Amino acid sequence: MRGGAIPILAWGTILLVLAIGNWVWNDKTADGAAASAAVVIIYGFGVALWLARREAIRRGPPPPRTDAEAVPQASVSAMLIGLSVGCALFGLAWAKFLLYFGIAVFVLSVGRLIIELRAERSTRKHVVSEEEHR
């Protein structure tokens, strides 16, 4: 995690400079909107990382990890989310019922995703407390 936000924020800053250059030279709405959106997305990413962990903007190599890491092996819900989005948009062009079917599956898969994430978090807590116990 250490330093993870640095290249992202640095790159966002170069984008910002270029966006300003573009705005000064060209001053077009669509250009400005696209360039600012890109800057906002990249900065947003960097700032989110920084807020999650302050060491994200600190230099130096990452220290050895002490916390447990959860690595899921499979996720039905994630696959279904992708498929349901595809199904719903395909429904736009082909048949309306697929649109509604896709939305329904999407909602159900998000529900299942929440269950998966909660299960993952509880397992991680369990592992951490076991390690501390040892």
Place this chain on the structure above:
Amino acid sequence: MALIDTRREYDHLFGIYVPIAIGVFALILVVMLAAVVIFRRRPAERAARWSEHNALEGSYAALLACVAAFLLYLTFTAEHRVDTVANRQRAAVVVNVIASKWEWTFTYPAYGFSVRSGTVGRQPLVVPAGEAVRFNLTSVDVIHAFWIPALRYKHDAIPGSTQVITLSFTKGVFAGQCAEFCGLRHPDMVFTAHAVSPASFGAWARSRGRGPTP
């Protein structure tokens, strides 16, 4: 003031850019091949361990920046002539070009008549040679591009706008065509440009229309 000749501007830049490109390619090809020939099949432990020389690399980048500046200087000068100076020239004749799927309509407002090329370009665009010819480009449906390859110049015809370009021709017959994909019969959207002497142009235009308005 001499006429701006798009062909000459293109050929001039081409004559500088392309030899430089060929030279750079040859240089890198030779250096890479030489490196491969010299350093192949040495035992692994003899590989050098140095891996940077930032001063050298920095000077190299500065040299590249100078090359870029040189090319930009040439390009900017030529671009200024083709795009800005050309349109300041006094035009001998104005042609309104209306692009539509999949033909060209050339209107001569000073003479009050139009020529429709028809798909596959049966009717020619006629212009006087040796004089500045102004084209007002527009389109009625999708984006087309007005292109005469021999003049080394093209410009888009976009619906909702009229764009002004100024070209000059030498005597002759030139092929022209749409250069922006515009749908089913795009390959057939061609025309022919006949550049004739100003006198014959005048005669041709008067025979077609009501004659030049004073």
Place this chain on the structure above:
Amino acid sequence: MGAQPGEGADPVSVATAPPARISRMTGWLGTLTSTDHKRMGLTLGGLSLLYFLLGGLFALLMRTQLAQSNMHFVSDNSYNELFTMHGSTMIYLFVTPMAIALAVYLVPLQIGATGISAPRLALAGLWTWICGGLIMQQGWFASGGAGRAGWSSYAPLSNGTNTPGVGQDLWVIGVILAAAGMAAMAGCVVATIARRRAPGMALLRMPVFTWTALVTVLMVVASFPILVLVMVLLYIDRHGGHIFTGFTGAIDYQDLFWFFGHPVVYVMFFPYLGAAAEAIAVCSHKRWFGYIAFVASMMAFAAMSTAVWSHHMYTTGGVTNQYFAFTSTLLLVPAGVEYFDAIGTLIGGALVLRTSMLFALTFFLQFLVGGLSGVFVASPVLDYQVYGTYMIVAHFHYTLFAGSIFGFFAGVYHWFPKFTGALLRERLGKLQLVLMVIGTNLTFFPMFFLGNDGMPRRVSRYPTHPGWGTLNELETIGAGIIALGVLVFLVNVWTSLRRRVPAGDDPWLGHTLEWATSSPPPPLNFDRPLPPISSYSPLLDLRHEEMDRGGEPAEVSAAR
């Protein structure tokens, strides 16, 4: 804390949660729902490769139609579908996703992580992309045909009046899904690099490929949402929305499209550059030269991609040509730095001319033709002539095909042993290389002359000018030779997997962490403690230390 960064020992404690009831899938469902980054990378890469074959088939059909000036092999409408779907398949469904697939597979390994961040988001993105590809190709079965307004589908040509029909709608939806899916996966790679580097893996110790992957996924994250937005607006426009109307509408579409479209050009280049760089460094037994300069130029290069897009619009009269000529020409500086670094790596090395090395070298040489012609078309005055012609087709095929695809094959020959545990056949690889070099240059070099001479792109027929017939015939023959080269590659993969020559963990004396685990790597990537990481080539450091201690010099075991 307290321990030295990068000191051996188990890198992380791992919880392979969640409980069995939810996570353990076996058989085909296990494969499809796997959140292992290696599984996802292989699925994405494998499907992309199928799309490469499909897009190549479209190209062969187009080249057959163009073999002579007035062939009637396919109709005008079919030709328009073919070139649209060739470009779209190659860009949205092969070169871009393959770039992301390489990043998804390799980045966690190279930075010593156990997996990818937000693996569920990556999996959802993968399936979204899969849906997008299938939906785009569904257009072939629609009445009126598949998308046929070009891979860039300029408005107003692509609106409901000028290109009616479900096929174009399916194209728009396909692009939305493919772009959104790839953006999701790219976001996961960014997060992985930010959050999950192994102890000791400081930013400036990340391998060269990981840096190219990082700038790539950053560009994806910054620009693909814009594409999704443009395509949503185009969809609304096609269904009575009147968004891209008039001159401003037409120009806005192009501005927004190319704001995505130019970064994607580099998305389709950088990871392959990284692959070629790794192959060259490993096959030279020498660290990649000029690391810091390379990283800085990558960052600048990638950022510049968001400031050059209107060089695709010089002829529209709607952009400030000089500004974009300035930024575009300036790109030759970071590009030149790459070449300097590649040559610097070769000089003083101990080169082994394996297939991966040869592909990497031809990548650099052939891409140079594309790059130098790129400087040429960055000049508005020159572009006025060659925009929309075969000269442009030649230029971007030299960057994408003669460049990126050769870099891709360099990567395949380099990492195939890691992906599968088996070696590819070197002799078939060299045969493939020879065929592809001949085919590529035969196909694309004549296009420079044709374009300069006045042959527009995207035409199914062309006038019978002197010389054009011969050049086009040569190109068609060249396309056939490329196809033969690809066939040899498929045979190579097939034989190598059927009659396996075990690769071992590190057949090439690799420099980076992916070679410090078994081939293919186990589910959590590393089955042994990570070596200390004090540079961007930790395994080379170990060998150097061993040599300095007077140990046995490392054998060039796999030098064949």
